[in-house]
Amino acid sequence: YVGRNDDQVKIRGFRIELGEIESTLAQHDAVRSCVVVAREDRPGDKRLVAYLVPEDGHTAGDLRTELARHAGRTLPDYMVPSAFVTLDGLPLTANGKLDRRALPAPGIDAYAQRGYVAPSTATERALAAVWAELLGFDETRIGAEDNFFQLGGHSLLITVLVARLKERGFDVPVRSVFSSPTLARLAAEIDGGATGPAYEAPPNLIPAGCERITPAMLPLIDLDQDRIDAVVATVPGGAPNVQDVYPLASAQEGILFHHLLDPDSDPYLVSILLAADDETVCARFTEALQALIDRHDVLRSAVLTKDLPEPVQVVHRTARLVVERTRLDRDRDAEEQARALLARPRRMKVDEAPLLKLLIAEAPDSERRYLLLSAHHLIEDASTLRLVLEELAVHLAGRTELLAPAPPYRDFVGQTLHQTATDDAETYFRAALGDVTESTTPFGLTNVRGDGHAYPHLRRALPAGLTGELRAQAQRLGVSPACLFHAAWACVAAAASGSDDVVFGTVLSGRLQGVPAVERMLGNFINTLPLRVRLAGKTVQELVREVDGGLRGLIAREQSPLSLAQRCSGLEGDTPLFSSVINFRHFEPRHGQDAPSLEEAGIHWLAETDAINYPLTVSLDDFGGELSLDLRVDDAVACEAVADYVETALTGIVTALAADEGASTPALGVAVLPEAERRRVLVEWNERPAAVAGGGRCVHEWFE
Known part of the structure; x- marks a missing residue:
């Protein structure tokens, strides 16, 4: 499509020609004229809105679904308008041109698919x-x-x-x-009273300048005076530099276990590589990072285990970032050397705050500086990393007035302790897993105590058509696309483990329990819990319902310890329940176009490395328009093959749902092998041997 440059817009990273969408919609017989605009009626939520004048005899309710399907047949999902507004005529200026300012904001009728019933209570x-x-x-x-x-x-x-x-x-x-x-x-x-009174974490009782911390000052943990004194002795500056002491959240306990297992090969270190335009920008970035540490308690936390009945995290009132410097080799490409730093084995002591490291690599004969920022998963997750980068941009732009007060991580820890002490997690997991006596290990991958950083990595976007169908079927069923992704992985896991009763890990956001301001709180929240799926005798429709119900049950108990779920199974000792983990991740922008960006400050994103301890991890990342697979797989199995299996299973799921809501397709009948591989297995590898002259052979002779 050839159009005007000023008709191009960018939404969620995709450059879009509005005229191309208008041209597609105008081809529909029910559309007399139309215009498409990108509106941002909510900060950070830009949407495509189609304004159209229908031909006589067509109503708004009839057109919305039909036009969305019509556009989806030829346009990628991110170019299909999310709202359709019908008008008697397009507004014009005095010169007869389209008056874009006069186009009304889309009302809820442009999105809703049912009649309006006013709230009555x-x-x-x-x-x-x-x-x-x-x-x-x-x-x-x-x-x-x-x-x-x-x-x-x-x-x-x-x-x-x-x-x-x-x-x-x-x-x-x-x-x-x-x-x-x-x-x-x-x-x-x-x-109906299904909700109970809200929990509030007890306040921090350590006064500023306190010279000795006593047990009464620590309402979230039970420590005697001797152990408190031992904890305080590890903090530079002693008691006056101790802001708080409290236990670890459930997810942090699992991460700490793998750190203690092998501190020199810690799978829970995440690193990002950035580039700064020059030394001045580099210095400002370092100052901004220190400002973040000063603002957020979790960034000043250390985790202690020695001579303690349980691990604790101690929050320092002040903690200085340690910055290391190195100089890159003049005779080799600077960026290649910088990217190689991501793969370098690194370790981090968790009993010293902050659990952050910054390495600055100087490029010879250039002002450019490469910034390797490493953090331990004990204090961060994907959402926290996004918040950190957004706040760094605000600091670099000198717009700190945009920042709300930093909510304390202790509120989340307190909520988690309360929830795990009062919920029914043990009863739930015993009912769900009590008769599981065999691990689910797809492709025979069993090492759940490795370092995923060493495994091959692949990122691959789903085809636009599959993405559109996945979203459409999820919306029609009233479930998340994540539910259909889990159903597809259940099919892959069943095929790859030779079982119709499978268990795999699913990563939960951990932020869904209503802790005030949790959406802007830094820290580690994610947790991995087992999802069991039985496929035998079920249709695709029933499979989706079972997965949806299972995910709801886990979300309600999202901070339960994985070790608890493991103990509730029928497996002996430390035999793992599963060796594959999947994750559905949102990466949609949260702020408007006017929000500061790192690029504007001279900081450029280059790469990231992140992994966990499992040999098979599959994420489906939602970038608003695109859905993208992200895999790390033990090199015994090709990443590309696993991606093919997931894509094929997803296609089978949405095809069955589109045909008759999945009511007739058996769950175990969903194809996992791509057509080319299926043909190779069923035909090429099973051709009958050619007849042999001179008589037959015995069975053992054929093998020879």
């Missing part, structure tokens, strides 16, 4: 107000039968939704949002 109206705030709609148009997910809600927004409801006095479990996604059903659950 005080709770419904309160929910409508919160939904409207988060989703960018007029609250008078949020109906009682509207579905949070069909209006654009997703897991990133759920953390904010639960926190906002808590501020209004509604302590709503995340599982309720999933199980009751319509406004009326969620309100009924709240009014």
Whole structure:
């Protein structure tokens, strides 16, 4: 398509020709004229909106779904408008040109797929107000039968939704949002008393300048005076430099176990490689990083284990970043040398704060500086890394007035301790896993105590058509695309382990329990828990329902220790439940175009390395438009092959759902082998041997 340069827009990293979308929509018989614009009615949420004048006899309700399908047949998913607004005529200026400023903001009717039913109770109206705030709609148009997910809600927004409801006095479990996604059903659950009183972490009782910390000052942990004194002795500056002491969250305990197993080959170190334009930019970046450490308690935390009944994390009031420098070889390409630093084995002492390292590599004969920033997973996860980079950009731009107060990580730890002490996790996992007596190890991969950094890595985008169908089927069923991804992996795991009853790990965000301000809190929140899926005798429809129910059950217990789930299974000793882990990750931008960026400050992203201890990890990353597979697999199995299996299974799942909602396709009948490989296995490898002249052979002679 050849169009005007000023008609190009960029949404979630994709450069889009608006005229190409308009041309596609105009080909539909029901469209008389149309225009497509990119609107940002909510900061950080730019959407494509199609304004159209329909031919006589066509109504808005009929057109929305039909036009979305029509556009999806020829355009990639990220170019299909998310809203369709019908007008009697396009607004024009006095000169007869399109008046874009006069195009109205899309109302909820442009998104909703059901008739409007006004909220009728005080709770419904309160929910409508919160939904409207988060989703960018007029609250008078949020109906009682509207579905949070069909209006654009997703897991990133759920953390904010639960926190906002808590501020209004509604302590709503995340599982309720999933199980009751319509406004009326969620309100009924709240009014029915299904929610309990909100938990609040006890306050930090250590006063500034304290010369001796006593047990009464540490409400989140039970330590006697001698052990407190031993903890304080490890902190530079002693007691006046101790801000807090509390236990580890469940997910941190598992990460610490693998660190202690082999500190010199720690799988839970993540590193990112950046480039600074010059020494001045490099110095400003270092100052900004120190400012982050000063603001966030988790970045000043150390983890101690020696002579203690349980590991503790101690928050220092001040902690200085240690910066190392190296000079790159003049005779080799500087960037290649810098990228090689990512692969260099590195270790980090976890009993010293901060659990961050910065290595600055100077390029000879150049002002450019390469920045290798390493962090331990004890204090970070993918969402935290995104927040760190966003805040660094704000500091570099001198816009610190944009930053809200930093919420303390201790609030999350307190919530986790409370939840694990009061929930039914042990009963739940015994019921789910008690009769599991065999590990699920796809492709025979069994080493769950390795270092994933050493495994081959592959990133590959899903085809645009498959992405569109995956989103469409998920929306129609009222589930997340993550649910269909888990169902597809269950099919792959079953085929690759020779079992119709499989268990695999799923990574949970950990931020879904309504802790105030958790959406902007730094720290480690993610947790890996086992999902069991039985495929025998089930249709694809039943498989999706089982996976959806299993994920809801895990989300409600997302901070339960993996060790607890392991103990509740029927496996002996330390035999692992599973050796494969999958993860659905959101990477959509959270701020508007005016938010500062690292690029503007002279800092450029180059690469990242991240891994865990399992031999087979598969992530499906949602970038808003594109869905992309990210794999790390033990080199006994090709990454490309595993990606092919996942893509084939996803295709089989959505094809079955599109045909008859998956009601007739057996779950074990979903194809996993791509067609070329299936042909090779069934035909090429099984050709009958040619007849041999001179008579037959005995069986052993054929083998010879």
